[in-house]
Amino acid sequence: MKKNIFFVLFVFLLSTGCAQTETSQSIKMVHSFSHKKGTVLVAKPSIQITNQQDMNKNISGVEPETELFIISNPESMQVYVNKNRRLPEGYAPDDLVEPDISHLSPEGDDRRLLREEAARALEELFAAADQHGLNLVGVSGYRSNQRQTTIYQSSVANNGQEHADKFSARPGTSEHETGLAIDVSTSVIAFALEQTFQQTDEGSWLEENAHQYGFIIRYPEGKEDITGYSYEPWHIRYVGKELANHLYHESLTLEEYFGYHY
Numbered sequence: 001m002k003k004n005i006f007f008v009l010f011v012f013l014l015s016t017g018c019a020q021t022e023t024s025q026s027i028k029m030v031h032s033f034s035h036k037k038g039t040v041l042v043a044k045p046s047i048q049i050t051n052q053q054d055m056n057k058n059i060s061g062v063e064p065e066t067e068l069f070i071i072s073n074p075e076s077m078q079v080y081v082n083k084n085r086r087l088p089e090g091y092a093p094d095d096l097v098e099p100d101i102s103h104l105s106p107e108g109d110d111r112r113l114l115r116e117e118a119a120r121a122l123e124e125l126f127a128a129a130d131q132h133g134l135n136l137v138g139v140s141g142y143r144s145n146q147r148q149t150t151i152y153q154s155s156v157a158n159n160g161q162e163h164a165d166k167f168s169a170r171p172g173t174s175e176h177e178t179g180l181a182i183d184v185s186t187s188v189i190a191f192a193l194e195q196t197f198q199q200t201d202e203g204s205w206l207e208e209n210a211h212q213y214g215f216i217i218r219y220p221e222g223k224e225d226i227t228g229y230s231y232e233p234w235h236i237r238y239v240g241k242e243l244a245n246h247l248y249h250e251s252l253t254l255e256e257y258f259g260y261h262y
């Protein structure tokens, strides 16, 4: 039993250390390091679960805002944001542009925006979908910290803290604030952001092809305990083609890649 605790502690320390080394800008370095971590996690599933329960206990037992890891590379295309890792106070990307795609939101709306590299990649992805006779529509891209605060607070007020934490992100922890994520949908389901999107032609095409354009399905089915989010087939995140291909072919989430579980 004692041995077990030490091992869990060891894995926990490894996880923490790994999360901090992630601030390196070099994909290659992170890549090989996290690969080692990935093997440990896959080979020892019971350890992984114990570790996660410990982490959850820590999270619920403290004031979350003061315990969140503050990301030091918010401008990186591989920036790793989740419920435990927040963007620095006041961060806003400075290269937001409007991709030339079909948008659901009205002209001039911030939700149309993405960072330039992600926007150009999204245009390619949508053009490819169009060539297959598919009708993807951008629903919600960039979200300012202020708007995320409003969304989160109204979710807490309407549904309670637990529900809010499951379905929306605390301010500073939403990928939409990076300008690298966008929710997409299609007309068959009236542009809804719901799991039935995966059953549409557009949703299944997106799942199989997004990586070719540098995007990942950030919150996949079956990985809810790892990402901390319910399955969201509509939420795609730009990470660049190299990393997107790697994550797709290895069936990894960013949490598994960086070796740090929710």
Ligand SMILES: [Zn+2]
Pocket (backbone or CB within 6 Å): 176, 181, 182, 183, 234, 235, 236
């Ligand atoms: Zn989203």
